[in-house]
Amino acid sequence: MTDAVTTATPARAEDGPGRILELIINGSARTRTGIAQITGLSRSTVGQRLDTLFDAQLIQESSDNVPSRGRPSRALELNPRAGVLLSVDVGEERTRMAVLDLNMAILGDRVARLALGDGPEILLDRITAVLRELIDHLGLDQTAVAGLGLGLPAPVDYEAGRVQGWSIMSGWEGYDIRRHLRRSWPVPILIDNDVNLLTLAEHRRYWPGQRHLFFVKAGTGIGSGMVIDGAINRGAQGAAGDIGHAHVAGFGDPQCRCGNAGCLESLAGGWALARDLREGHDARDVADRLRRGDSAAVTGLRQAGRIMGESIAYATSLLNPDVIVLGGLLATTGDDLLAGIRQVVYQRSLPLATRQLRIVSTRYKSRAGIAGAGYLVRDHVLSPAVLDACLAVGKSPFAGAGAGS
Numbered sequence: 001m002t003d004a005v006t007t008a009t010p011a012r013a014e015d016g017p018g019r020i021l022e023l024i025i026n027g028s029a030r031t032r033t034g035i036a037q038i039t040g041l042s043r044s045t046v047g048q049r050l051d052t053l054f055d056a057q058l059i060q061e062s063s064d065n066v067p068s069r070g071r072p073s074r075a076l077e078l079n080p081r082a083g084v085l086l087s088v089d090v091g092e093e094r095t096r097m098a099v100l101d102l103n104m105a106i107l108g109d110r111v112a113r114l115a116l117g118d119g120p121e122i123l124l125d126r127i128t129a130v131l132r133e134l135i136d137h138l139g140l141d142q143t144a145v146a147g148l149g150l151g152l153p154a155p156v157d158y159e160a161g162r163v164q165g166w167s168i169m170s171g172w173e174g175y176d177i178r179r180h181l182r183r184s185w186p187v188p189i190l191i192d193n194d195v196n197l198l199t200l201a202e203h204r205r206y207w208p209g210q211r212h213l214f215f216v217k218a219g220t221g222i223g224s225g226m227v228i229d230g231a232i233n234r235g236a237q238g239a240a241g242d243i244g245h246a247h248v249a250g251f252g253d254p255q256c257r258c259g260n261a262g263c264l265e266s267l268a269g270g271w272a273l274a275r276d277l278r279e280g281h282d283a284r285d286v287a288d289r290l291r292r293g294d295s296a297a298v299t300g301l302r303q304a305g306r307i308m309g310e311s312i313a314y315a316t317s318l319l320n321p322d323v324i325v326l327g328g329l330l331a332t333t334g335d336d337l338l339a340g341i342r343q344v345v346y347q348r349s350l351p352l353a354t355r356q357l358r359i360v361s362t363r364y365k366s367r368a369g370i371a372g373a374g375y376l377v378r379d380h381v382l383s384p385a386v387l388d389a390c391l392a393v394g395k396s397p398f399a400g401a402g403a404g405s
């Protein structure tokens with residue numbers, strides 16, 4: 001270790017530059033004085049840590065002045081163009097790809113119809129080609145890329161970055177997605193299930209102050225995700241929150257597409273509603289009919305809400321969330337689904353679990369999956385441990401820091 005590295009190494013990990021950047025990003029402290037107060041570090045140590053962050057172009061002085069004793073001081077903020085994030089939301093029918101800055105603003109995005117059935121090699125290469133074109137189009141250099149987040153409509157082994165178990169992504173099981181992508185993108189690559197990413201997007205953007213959030217996606221299928229104590233809970237095998245394939249008693253046992261019978265999805269998912277209405281085959285077909293004000297579709301959706309309420313009431317008793325957020329295409333068709341869910345959850349759950357509980361629809365109008373994949377990768381590359389490890393070996397966390405600004 002060189003002397004320069006030694007002096008830059010914090011006495012305690014939680015006092016390093018990464019921790020200070022975290023305080024600046026989450027708004028806990030935005031001035032030298034504020035940082036010194038919160039961390040208990042001396043002003044000179046705070047100054048050293050900030051110099052490290054300035055040298056890496058990770059922070060900048062904002063245009064706001066913060067009042068303080070003596071002369072007002074300039075507030076510090078994350079430099080959103082210190083690097084860019086690639087975000088990919090693979091859907092059953094459409095895949096959206098975007099380039100984000102570090103403040104999660106979308107610099108550019110593209111949508112392509114990519115068939116999951118083409119298999120991982122073809123699909124991942126197409127994604128890479130679109131992202132390269134997008135980066136060129138934005139006048140950026142590939143070295144500005146700080147990380148890549150990828151959401152998939154399937155259960156994902158998060159650590160291994162592989163699809164596992166039954167899903168609509170047949171042919172992808174066990175494929176080393178990260179290794180494939182790393183040939184083109186030598187940056188941190190994080191891969192997760194799409195519903196987990198919607199859950200993360202919801203929590204980070206709209207409910208950051210709540211510790212426990214339960215998210216339900218009501219689309220063609222039904223999925224759920226949970227934030228417990230501020231972090232996504234994936235369970236032992238990445239299957240936590242697979243509420244759509246849990247059995248619901250008392251409503252008959254129709255055949256489910258997973259091979260079992262009587263799953264929540266087979267009773268209340270978009271494809272099941274389409275089956276009952278004899279209208280198309282997915283949530284989009286049901287939503288079209290709802291938009292035409294069809295009374296059978298409205299009745300079906302209310303009933304679906306009550307059936308989903310049975311499962312969600314159980315989850316509420318188990319998890320005691322602060323907030324339940326309903327997303328997915330069926331959640332955007334009006335309040336009928338939400339009303340059915342609320343009715344049953346408040347009826348079935350113990351008063352203590354619902355006293356402060358809020359049950360709401362998502363506020364995202366679009367691109368929630370892109371936001372979620374972006375938050376996933378940003379949380380990783382800007383986490384104090386990862387950032388300090390990069391800075392301690394004297395390299396900027398992002399090779400192209402400042403590029404494109």
Ligand SMILES: [Zn+2]
Nearest residue numbers: 245256258263
């Ligand atoms: Zn099932």
